[in-house]
Amino acid sequence: MGELYSYTLAGIQPLGPQTLRLDLRPGDGRGMPIAAGQYFSLRLPDGTARSYSLACAPRADGGLEAHIRLRDGGRCSEWLRREALPGQSLQLSGPYGDCTWRAAAPGEQVLMLATGTGIAPLYAMLAALDAEGGDWPAISLYWGGCRPEELYLSDELAELAARRHSFRFTPVLSDAPPDWRGRRGRAQHAAAADHPNLDGARVYACGAPAMVDDARRLLTERCALPAECFHADAFIPALTATPAETGELTVRWRQPDNGWQSLAAASGGRLVDTLAAAELVLPVCGGEASCGACRVTVHPDWLDQLPPAGRKEQRLLSSLDGAHPRHRLACQIVLAAALDGLQLSKHP
Known part of the structure; x- marks a missing residue:
């Protein structure tokens, strides 16, 4: 188990019809030493633990953000809907995960793939890079969803692409409305079509396990991506800890x-x-x-x-x-x- 930290729920902000941003601040001034791309475990007041990626650049004051998609019947979702209030004290543990930014080699291109709230750790990496200043390598981000409202950071990412000319953002919808002018289909398929040769590239993939698994296979087998250059965190359903039904x-x-x-x-x-x-x-x-x-x-x-x-x-x-x-x-x-x-x- 990671080290425990005391945090306060400082704010809850809607990001879309089904997504919330949680603002968490250290309760005792001791913030978690977390890197962009890592995640932490949030323990709810009833003891239930859920894991969320850092969704902002690491902050000097230890503040954290998480993007949470609301799900019917989910313990965290129901807590957020019915009980969560700013000022509540919570326990966090972490940090966890090693899908963190690796400094790009000269000429190395970087490909980022996300679905749903899998955008959170990638957005944190980009925000951290932006805060550092300096030149960026060539970075292409493909963010997949079903409907436009699921891509809740599209405006922010489009603005970032306008400021950082080596950064390209491509939203992809699998169930796009008729007036959608962007890409259609799956994020990993769009990325593979645009980047048929990824020899010498680096890929970060975060989101649904099906996307991560398909992207790994597709990009390594068809696009010549070295397997060791594929970095991923799959967002998988939380384990529900239940006692054994029998005492075998x-x-x-x-x-x-x-x-x-x-x-x-x-x-x-x-x-x-x-x-x-x-x-x-x-x-x-x-x-x-x-x-x-x-x-x-x-x-x-x-x-x-x-x-x-x-x-x-x-x-x-x-x-x-x-x-x-x-x-x-x-x-x-x-x-x-x-x-x-x-x-x-x-x-x-």
């Missing part, structure tokens, strides 16, 4: 006093769900092995019982502070009969 298995968690807490778990379920239901870890990235928030330490007697970590899990674990051979990601472990009695503890 038991997971044992070492407590600070060295005693053991026994947790009921279901065979075939993910370890992270069991731990999150007991509020021992805070799921952040939705099980994509991209944040490290569910890192745990496995008792040495159980290491050989676990399936080996995959390449993505290994890569993230090796990049985290204090990496240790007994660390694993709970989101990547599926429980089975052989793991009955599995012993774990919080990573140091």
Whole structure:
């Protein structure tokens, strides 16, 4: 779990029919050290945690912004509709994610792809670059949605393109009205059509998992983009932590006093769900092995019982502070009969 910070909800502003901007200010003067492109976890008053990208350039005062799309029945959406008021105190944790700006090499072109509120981290990167001044590399942004009202930052991005001549903004609609004069279809398809050769380019993609996956395949296979130059954060539905419906298995968690807490778990379920239901870890990235928030330490007697970590899990674990051979990601472990009695503890 990332470090906890106290913040105050300073304001809520509509950005469109279904999107709100949250303005968050440090409650004790200690702001989160977050970079453009990273995200944080917001804990609601009822304890529910949801993750949102930084939607502004990093600020010296630690202030944060988030863009939140309202969804029927969503916990955060219902809180925003019915209960949220400026002045409320909230807990945040983070920062998470590594889809951050890499300084462009001379002559390198940059391609940005977004759908929905996936524009938030890319907008934060552009705002940070704009604040720094200086010359920009060639940057092309494609933002996809269904209807024009979903592209709630179009005016701001068009104004930025008018000021920064090396920046190009292309809105793309999949369900465009008859009078729409822009591109139609999918953002990644428009980008591929305009950039058939991306050898030596760099791509940032944020938004719906289907777009991110399709863009990765399309641009690497057809447009010669090197795989290591594709940087992405997929916006995936939040994990809902629910206790195991049956007590088929038991997971044992070492407590600070060295005693053991026994947790009921279901065979075939993910370890992270069991731990999150007991509020021992805070799921952040939705099980994509991209944040490290569910890192745990496995008792040495159980290491050989676990399936080996995959390449993505290994890569993230090796990049985290204090990496240790007994660390694993709970989101990547599926429980089975052989793991009955599995012993774990919080990573140091």
